[in-house]
Amino acid sequence: MHSYPWYSNIRHLFLTNKKKLSHAQILYGGDKVGRNTLILDLCQTLLCQNIASDLNPCNECQACHWFARASHPDFYLIDDTGETNNISIEVIRELKDFFELSSHQQDGLKIAVIMNAENLTNASANALLKILEEPPNNCFIFLTTSNLNQVLPTLRSRSQLISLPNPSPQQIKAYVEENKIVVEPGQLEFSNNAMDELVNDDDRYRLVVEIIDELKKGKSIRLTNITTRWLEFGLPWFVDVMQKWVYEIFLSKMTNRYCYFPQHQTAVSSLASNSSLQNLLSFQKKINEIKMYAAKPVNKDLNLDLILMEYKKIFN
Numbered sequence: 009m010h011s012y013p014w015y016s017n018i019r020h021l022f023l024t025n026k027k028k029l030s031h032a033q034i035l036y037g038g039d040k041v042g043r044n045t046l047i048l049d050l051c052q053t054l055l056c057q058n059i060a061s062d063l064n065p066c067n068e069c070q071a072c073h074w075f076a077r078a079s080h081p082d083f084y085l086i087d088d089t090g091e092t093n094n095i096s097i098e099v100i101r102e103l104k105d106f107f108e109l110s111s112h113q114q115d116g117l118k119i120a121v122i123m124n125a126e127n128l129t130n131a132s133a134n135a136l137l138k139i140l141e142e143p144p145n146n147c148f149i150f151l152t153t154s155n156l157n158q159v160l161p162t163l164r165s166r167s168q169l170i171s172l173p174n175p176s177p178q179q180i181k182a183y184v185e186e187n188k189i190v191v192e193p194g195q196l197e198f199s200n201n202a203m204d205e206l207v208n209d210d211d212r213y214r215l216v217v218e219i220i221d222e223l224k225k226g227k228s229i230r231l232t233n234i235t236t237r238w239l240e241f242g243l244p245w246f247v248d249v250m251q252k253w254v255y256e257i258f259l260s261k262m263t264n265r266y267c268y269f270p271q272h273q274t275a276v277s278s279l280a281s282n283s284s285l286q287n288l289l290s291f292q293k294k295i296n297e298i299k300m301y302a303a304k305p306v307n308k309d310l311n312l313d314l315i316l317m318e319y320k321k322i323f324n
């Protein structure tokens with residue numbers, strides 16, 4: 009495991025000031041650009057029994073082996089990503105039990121991570137506050153969130169808040185080149201430089217390429233060419249692709265600039281000149297309405313058809 013270079017300052021700060029850290033830390037921002045990687049790397053390094061002088065974990069000690077197998081007895085991870093969006097009070101009660109057990113290592117350090125802390129319910133956040141009011145010795149709780157405002161204020165005020173910076177496109181490009189990560193043309197721009205997506209989501213980008221190939225036809229897209237496979241990653245995902253594509257046409261029309269699909273400039277610009285501003289705006293309004301309910305249990309095929317019918321209406 010390694011962390012990204014844009015977080016090396018934060019990493020250094022944590023690892024050299026271990027004794028001064030407050031028990032609870034909320035790391036916010038840095039969505040999809042390596043926040044989860046950073047946090048797991050920090051935990052492994054804090055638990056490592058033989059940290060190297062460059063502040064990297066040794067990857068050889070018992071603690072590092074445990075960590076690699078996700079079985080470190082002094083580490084507790086709560087990650088409800090893609091599940092309930094609701095961290096229940098039972099989960100926090102189990103966390104309390106975890107802290108009450110004595111540590112397996114000599115220095116007695118115990119660490120818990122709660123990913124997506126905005127998903128704590130009021131009851132579970134209050135239970136967590138109780139733990140923080142009388143924190144066990146030598147423990148850390150790291151919380152992460154993309155929506156700091158949705159984390160209970162009392163919890164925020166008990167924690168140290170760490171804002172994670174976003175890397176610049178140049179930093180991302182340099183990192184991709186240095187590490188010989190294979191990216192398709194346009195993939196960095198489409199994913200908004202989201203490293204986590206780049207590293208894990210090749211299949212998704214392949215589908216984006218297929219979808220864009222059809223959307224480039226504008227008014228003459230064939231609804232019969234469109235398969236429910238376009239919904240393979242869910243309706244909200246498809247809505248996101250549509251929003252980016254139509255935003256690109258809008259941007260081209262208004263400013264002659266390109267953001268998500270720079271490799272398709274010619275097609276985008278020709279679609280822009282075949283569309284009216286009025287139609288682009290009404291499509292955006294429509295797709296925003298669909299986005300509001302896309303994650304709910306709705307008829308996905310019907311919505312796919314609806315979106316594409318609306319899409320065709322954009323063009324003259």
Ligand SMILES: [Zn+2]
Pocket residue numbers: 056057058059065066067068069070071072
């Ligand atoms: Zn180690």
